[in-house]
Amino acid sequence: MTSLLSxxxxxxxxxxxxxxxxxxxxxxxxxxxxxxxxxxVAAKVCVFVLLVASYDLLLGxxxxxxxAHTMFFGIGGYGIAIxxxxxxxxxxxxxxxxxxxVALSLLVSFLIGLFSLRVKAIFFAMITLAVxxxxxILASQLSGVTGGEDGITFKVPELLRPAYRLLEDPLLGVxxxxxxxxxxxxxxxxxxxxxxxLRVVNSPFGRVLLAIRENDFRAEALGYxxxxxxxxxxxxxxxxxxxxxxxxxxxxxYTGPNTTLDFGIMIDILLMVVIGGMGTMxxxxxxxxxxxxxxxxxxxxxxxxxxxxKDVPLLPDLFHPDRWLLWLGVLFVLSVYYFPHGIVxxxxxxxxx
Amino acid sequence: MKAIEGQRVDWIPPALMLxxxxxxxxxxxxxxxxxxxxxxxxxxxxxxxxMSSGLTLVFGLMDVMNFAHGLFIAVGAYVAASVMRLxxxxxxxxxxxVNLGAVVPALLAAMLVAGVLGLAFERVIxxxxxxxxxxxxxxxxxxxxxxxxxxxxxWGPDLLPLPRPTTLRGSFLIGDMAIEKFRLIAVVxxxxxxxxxxVILNRTKTGLLIRAGVENKEMVEAMGYRxxxxxxxxxxxxxxxxxxxxxxxxxxxxxVTVHIGANMMVLIFIxxxxxxxxxxxxxxxxxxxxxxxxxYVGFLSxxxxxxxxxxxxxxxxxxxxxxxxxxxxx
Numbered sequence: 001m002t003s004l005l006s007x008x009x010x011x012x013x014x015x016x017x018x019x020x021x022x023x024x025x026x027x028x029x030x031x032x033x034x035x036x037x038x039x040x041v042a043a044k045v046c047v048f049v050l051l052v053a054s055y056d057l058l059l060g061x062x063x064x065x066x067x068a069h070t071m072f073f074g075i076g077g078y079g080i081a082i083x084x085x086x087x088x089x090x091x092x093x094x095x096x097x098x099x100x101x102v103a104l105s106l107l108v109s110f111l112i113g114l115f116s117l118r119v120k121a122i123f124f125a126m127i128t129l130a131v132x133x134x135x136x137i138l139a140s141q142l143s144g145v146t147g148g149e150d151g152i153t154f155k156v157p158e159l160l161r162p163a164y165r166l167l168e169d170p171l172l173g174v175x176x177x178x179x180x181x182x183x184x185x186x187x188x189x190x191x192x193x194x195x196x197x198l199r200v201v202n203s204p205f206g207r208v209l210l211a212i213r214e215n216d217f218r219a220e221a222l223g224y225x226x227x228x229x230x231x232x233x234x235x236x237x238x239x240x241x242x243x244x245x246x247x248x249x250x251x252x253x254y255t256g257p258n259t260t261l262d263f264g265i266m267i268d269i270l271l272m273v274v275i276g277g278m279g280t281m282x283x284x285x286x287x288x289x290x291x292x293x294x295x296x297x298x299x300x301x302x303x304x305x306x307x308x309x310k311d312v313p314l315l316p317d318l319f320h321p322d323r324w325l326l327w328l329g330v331l332f333v334l335s336v337y338y339f340p341h342g343i344v345x346x347x348x349x350x351x352x353x
Numbered sequence: 354m355k356a357i358e359g360q361r362v363d364w365i366p367p368a369l370m371l372x373x374x375x376x377x378x379x380x381x382x383x384x385x386x387x388x389x390x391x392x393x394x395x396x397x398x399x400x401x402x403x404m405s406s407g408l409t410l411v412f413g414l415m416d417v418m419n420f421a422h423g424l425f426i427a428v429g430a431y432v433a434a435s436v437m438r439l440x441x442x443x444x445x446x447x448x449x450x451v452n453l454g455a456v457v458p459a460l461l462a463a464m465l466v467a468g469v470l471g472l473a474f475e476r477v478i479x480x481x482x483x484x485x486x487x488x489x490x491x492x493x494x495x496x497x498x499x500x501x502x503x504x505x506x507x508w509g510p511d512l513l514p515l516p517r518p519t520t521l522r523g524s525f526l527i528g529d530m531a532i533e534k535f536r537l538i539a540v541v542x543x544x545x546x547x548x549x550x551x552v553i554l555n556r557t558k559t560g561l562l563i564r565a566g567v568e569n570k571e572m573v574e575a576m577g578y579r580x581x582x583x584x585x586x587x588x589x590x591x592x593x594x595x596x597x598x599x600x601x602x603x604x605x606x607x608x609v610t611v612h613i614g615a616n617m618m619v620l621i622f623i624x625x626x627x628x629x630x631x632x633x634x635x636x637x638x639x640x641x642x643x644x645x646x647x648x649y650v651g652f653l654s655x656x657x658x659x660x661x662x663x664x665x666x667x668x669x670x671x672x673x674x675x676x677x678x679x680x681x682x683x
Contacts, residue, residue, distance in 0.1 A: 065490045122486055122630075274491060326502035326503065336488055
């Protein structure tokens with residue numbers, strides 16, 4: 001267990017319980033929550049845990065704010081979508097698309113990093129925002145390659161198709177088919193990559209990143225080339241985000257601007273990292289789970305509440321189902337002020353008291 | 354241009370701009386098209402300048418980068434749309450003066466509301482996180498999320514029409530040159546704002562203090578001036594200008610959505626990076642450059658028009674990594 005978690009334990013009983021509960025729920029999702037929508041939610045949680053964890057490597061561990069994370073997410077999705085729609089559908093096309101996407105992400109993140117990580121955090125944030133919006137426009141304009149606003153719907157290898165049946169009879173009342181296999185592919189890959197990220201942040205390299213976050217002058221004075229470390233962290237985050245994009249596209253069998261490149265998703269990622277807890281990989285798990293579940297189920301609750309408050313002025317508007325982001329935004333601002341380490345930080349602080 | 358910073362003028366960037374204009378004339382070939390494009394570019398550049406000047410000054414003065422600046426643009430546009438709806442009779446009138454009777458209150462209301470909002474925003478959102486860049490970026494982004502949602506609550510989620518007054522539609526025809534009337538208005542307003550800013554920064558004591566504050570904050574404080582008050586004044590003025598720019602931009606597009614601010618933010622960031630963070634002269638030159646290049650490239654080869662701003666930014670930064678007019682920081 002120690003080597004699996006790289007010696008970085010949750011360090012709070014309640015947090016451990018929550019993490020175990022999330023892990024078990026995700027691991028058994030096809031059995032425990034049958035149906036299309038719950039499984040969609042579970043797969044999205046897996047992908048976003050990975051995506052948010054890779055963003056946390058930048059924001060929480062290295063202290064740099066990037067607005068280009070969805071760009072890398074999108075590169076992964078488009079890479080596999082273009083490969084599977086252009087070439088013969090099969091595993092080699094998936095491998096080719098993923099490899100090309102990872103290579104492109106590496107190149108772009110390396111260039112951005114080298115170009116703008118020498119200077120202040122603010123400068124990097126502005127440059128990444130500009131580049132990401134440029135990429136989003138590019139994707140919607142080059143409709144010959146990317147399908148424009150419509151995106152690309154593509155076929156997946158037969159093993160992953162919904163109609164495919166691995167076993168003739170249902171197991172424990174669950175059809176063991178293409179969706180089942182795809183879900184466990186997404187789950188397994190996310191879990192592996194998450195553990196790899198946990199390994200990275202607890203390695204000597206990760207400690208240097210923390211040192212840079214806390215005091216980059218001192219880190220530089222101790223002989224660490226901060227630009228190089230920041231750039232490597234940036235590339236690493238980009239590659240993992242790309243792979244998350246590949247997984248998400250495989251699950252949806254679709255890639256488009258709205259599922260990957262939208263600036264709203266970047267905002268979602270920020271919310272998940274900060275609410276879950278910056279600088280803690282487990283924060284990514286908690287934040288992504290809470291957010292995705294809220295995204296899918298909070299609206300129902302708000303609809304009920306808004307309906308009940310019909311006669312009060314303004315309140316129904318404030319609690320309109322479409323305004324759920326308002327409340328998460330308020331939570332976000334409060335977290336940055338009062339709980340800079342988010343939910344995970346709060347749980348750990350309680351332990352210390 | 355550099356006179357604003359009170360030092361010797363660096364004429365290379367303006368000369369570069371002239372060179373680009375002449376080069377474009379040679380490439381386009383048709384003088385009347387060129388005039389149309391140049392006026393359009395100047396109008397767009399001046400509008401961007403109005404919106405971004407406050408942001409760059411705020412950064413220069415207090416090292417604060419407000420990622421929610423687009424919010425003031427959006428609010429300005431929404432307020433203008435509401436006011437114009439109130440005055441819908443004078444909007445539809447055929448007389449220019451009566452039209453102005455609707456436009457001027459709309460612009461003033463946009464500035465007022467954006468300014469008041471800026472005051473509140475500075476107090477609630479920005480004041481607690483001075484000197485912490487990471488938190489500034491996060492908290493202002495968070496403030497923008499909440500504010501965008503509140504705009505939805507008050508104005509509804511749908512696209513809001515912002516009709517242009519009758520006499521401001523269409524274009525003047527001089528020979529075979531077509532110049533859109535509204536663009537001329539934008540040029541005039543932009544130049545007035547720029548002139549007023551130069552006068553305030555160069556000829557008043559407040560302006561002197563602002564310029565001094567950008568170069569060395571501690572020294573100004575040591576002289577006994579309260580730089581905080583100065584900063585709040587600049588922040589509010591910058592927000593009001595963003596509201597004005599948003600109102601004009603909304604009228605230009607004839608509709609308002611909540612994304613108007615966020616969309617402009619990208620251009621604004623490019624402009625203040627090109628100009629040099631904190632430099633008002635650089636912001637002016639950068640805004641005009643971006644406006645002109647966007648219009649020329651959009652005409653010459655529409656395919657790469659979208660990337661032209663990024664390309665421009667990369668080239669400027671390769672030439673002068675700190676922007677066109679680097680601000681000397683102590």
